[in-house]
Amino acid sequence: MEEFLTLVEIQLGRDHYLIDGDIIDKFILPLEATGVYDAPPYIEGMVRWNEEMIPAINVAPLLGMDRAGGAERRRTMIIPAGKVAETALAVSVDQVDQVRKISQADVMPIDISSCQGIEDYVKGIVRLQEGGEQIVLLYLNMEKMLRELLKGKVARPVPDFYVWRWDMTAGSHAQ
Template identity: 25%
Template sequence: MIQTAQEAKVAEDTSAYSGEVFQVVSFHIGSEEFAVDILEVQEIIRMVEITPVPKAPYYVEGVVNLRGKVIPIIDMRLRFGLSEAERTKETRIVVVDVNRVILGLVVDSVSEVLRIPSNLIESPPNGKQGASEFHKGVGRVDGRLLVLLDLTRLVGTAAG
């Protein structure tokens, strides 16, 4: 298996740590960087045509047919109260499986897979506006702050 220099550095940095290490997929929504547990991510796909669904919540853009399975698509910019943005070649759909609910999350771009030692994850900030109600914590990696999302709350709130 070939490792990039960054992957080798991350492996080296986390190998000395004896506690729990979380592996996450990081992505951008607006100017913020977010991350979700890699075990919840099924795949990452390029944008495809999304079929609108009548009377869906404002942040549900519609549905897509992914290999014979119809999955709802959530526009994360709208879900977090941000303005819509033009889709680019970097825009992706992160397909996640949360408690057996498969859905797609439209994000501005996907960054990388990271390993974060648990001692570098802080409790979520207080607040109930926008994305803050879905925070699991904040991870510090290479001088960056990653907002770790709690997809169970995101899906639970989206479903209810």
């Protein structure tokens, strides 16, 4: 029996990508973020979601790109607690295009040299027929990307003021 993946087509900048849909709980309009002092560029701030404050993350800088213009099209993907991190996450993208069912056989390996700088975050490429033409999309490992981004931690010393703290123990295990 053929296995299918549920992949979400997102837009970051001008480019379209596929990510695993099983880590995403909801797609919502962007939430207002409270800034985080000394945070890296991919941390947009903290947002209120279901009565708790969670990190708002923009993965575009990790992929070496700027945001697309037009905030009216932006979306936030809510990733529930336990899927990638102990807390829920709000991941900001420029657009969510569609959810696709893709045969696992349609995911092809990619020449890593063509993904310079993001090779650790690419699972493969997917070729699709759409409107009589063939499109090729990179299939990103969003889970790995987010885990690596979150090696820092958000500390909350006083209400509505957040400071980014680096977790020096993450990834520094003895060999």
